[in-house]
Amino acid sequence: MTKEQILNALEDAMNVAQNSLTMETVLFDVHEYDSMAKLSVIILADDDFGKKLTGEQIREFSTVGDIVNFLAS
Amino acid sequence: MMSEFKNKKIFITGASKGIGFALAKYLDGCGASLLLHASSDEGIKRLKEEFLSDEHKFWQADFFNPESFESKLSSILDDFGPLDGFVNCVGVRMRRPINLLNVGVIQQTMTANFVSYMELVKIITKRNRFNSGLSIISISSISAHAGGAAVSVYAASKGAIESANRCLAKELYKKNIRVNSIICGQVGTEAYNDLMASKENTTDPVLERQYMGLGIPKDVVNIITFMLSNQSKFINGQSIPADGGYLT
Numbered sequence: 001m002t003k004e005q006i007l008n009a010l011e012d013a014m015n016v017a018q019n020s021l022t023m024e025t026v027l028f029d030v031h032e033y034d035s036m037a038k039l040s041v042i043i044l045a046d047d048d049f050g051k052k053l054t055g056e057q058i059r060e061f062s063t064v065g066d067i068v069n070f071l072a073s
Numbered sequence: 074m075m076s077e078f079k080n081k082k083i084f085i086t087g088a089s090k091g092i093g094f095a096l097a098k099y100l101d102g103c104g105a106s107l108l109l110h111a112s113s114d115e116g117i118k119r120l121k122e123e124f125l126s127d128e129h130k131f132w133q134a135d136f137f138n139p140e141s142f143e144s145k146l147s148s149i150l151d152d153f154g155p156l157d158g159f160v161n162c163v164g165v166r167m168r169r170p171i172n173l174l175n176v177g178v179i180q181q182t183m184t185a186n187f188v189s190y191m192e193l194v195k196i197i198t199k200r201n202r203f204n205s206g207l208s209i210i211s212i213s214s215i216s217a218h219a220g221g222a223a224v225s226v227y228a229a230s231k232g233a234i235e236s237a238n239r240c241l242a243k244e245l246y247k248k249n250i251r252v253n254s255i256i257c258g259q260v261g262t263e264a265y266n267d268l269m270a271s272k273e274n275t276t277d278p279v280l281e282r283q284y285m286g287l288g289i290p291k292d293v294v295n296i297i298t299f300m301l302s303n304q305s306k307f308i309n310g311q312s313i314p315a316d317g318g319y320l321t
Contacts, residue, residue, distance in 0.1 A: 015172055036170045038273030039223055043173045055272045 006068045009048060013040040023065035030064075045071060077302050078103035082204075083158040084197065085109055086136075089116030091262030092212060093162030095290035096297055097124065108153050112136060112163070136163050137181055139189040143196055150197070155204045158301045159197055161190050161211040164231070166268060168223045179226050186230035191237060194252075198245060205249040208301045211238060212293075213254040213312060215319045219282075235312050242310030251309045253300050258316030260288040285317035292317075 001009070003023070011018050014037040016030070027033050038058050045051040049071050061067050083100055087093040089111035097109055097120070106128045111117045117133045130153050134142060150156075165185040169178065190211055197203060216224045217231035234254060241252040259265065259279045265287075269277060280287060296315045299305055314320055 013173065035273050036222060039168060040170055040173055042271065042273065043169055047173075052271075054270055055275070056270075058273050059275070 003068055003072060006071050009044060010064065010067060013044040021064045023063065023068060025064040027061060027063060041067060075103045078105040080104060080106060081157040082106045082154055083160065083301065084156050085160045085162060086193070087162035087164065089119045091162070091264055092260065092290050092293050096160060096162070096294045099294050099298065108132060108149065110134060136185040136189040139184065139192040142192050146196055150202055155202060156197055156207055157204050158207065159209045160297055161193065163189065164212060166264060167227045170223050171225065174226065182226045183230050187233045190234055194241060198248070198250060203250065206303065207250045209250065209252045210297055210300050211254050213256050215256055215258050215316050218256060218320055239310045246309060253308060253310065254312040255293065255296055255300065256312050256314045256316055256320065257293055258283050258288055258319045260290060260293055262290060283317040283319040288317050
């Protein structure tokens with residue numbers, strides 16, 4: 001998956017408009033990034049990337065790029 | 074009450090962890106004969122390490138595939154003898170917002186938590202499989218009553234059990250079988266610790282409403298054993314809260 005595709009998957013999981021997120025977007029500034037969106041990221045990581053995200057890890061992400069890089073790694 | 078369980082035959086599913094395990098420990102101490110279920114190899118190993126004796130039997134089964142129950146369980150039950158109690162402690166916790174639900178996940182959760190339970194009740198309530206006074210208890214959840222974000226399917230599966238139990242109670246009382254549910258609040262088990270480690274927030278919002286604090290497995294075991302015992306013989310088809318005040 002390209003970073004572009006991961007961004008789109010993330011937008012889908014977080015229920016935000018396509019192409020509304022960039023690698024630089026600060027998560028704190030995304031109105032939709034609430035606890036349900038965080039849970040959605042955990043599920044996306046597990047379902048589509050086979051990665052287990054802990055609660056501690058999810059709290060450490062500060063930009064959208066942090067999530068994308070984690071999923072792509 | 075302890076002596077009441079001596080030589081009684083109790084079937085516990087989900088016995089290798091949490092509330093099921095604590096219940097098995099207590100009833101073993103009372104001299105009951107136990108048929109203990111676990112889903113995994115490690116679960117069965119843990120049960121055998123803890124409870125290996127001529128009095129107890131073990132059954133490994135995957136609750137995602139209840140079709141296989143009857144053939145495997147029949148001979149074990151024939152060997153074990155008629156049941157005095159059945160406590161279903163299996164519960165697959167599933168947290169998913171609606172946009173990430175899919176048919177497979179929904180069906181699996183309903184199968185493991187509800188369909189498998191119904192199939193087991195069918196099997197154990199056949200003639201010669203139970204003694205008069207059999208008490209059937211299933212563990213439900215506060216989420217079935219209060220709801221919770223991202224647990225729609227889990228809550229529905231528990232609600233389904235409680236609804237079914239109200240019907241089964243009316244259907245089975247003539248055979249002198251009682252059927253009840255325990256509405257469990259948040260209890261500090263291994264599963265709870267796993268849940269908290271995977272949670273996006275550090276505090277548990279449930280405990281804001283569960284004002285008596287996090288329960289311990291024994292808190293729920295005490296209520297289960299009361300419901301198993303003859304002392305609760307006038308209660309049927311009910312959902313009994315063990316919830317630290319959550320629903321009040």
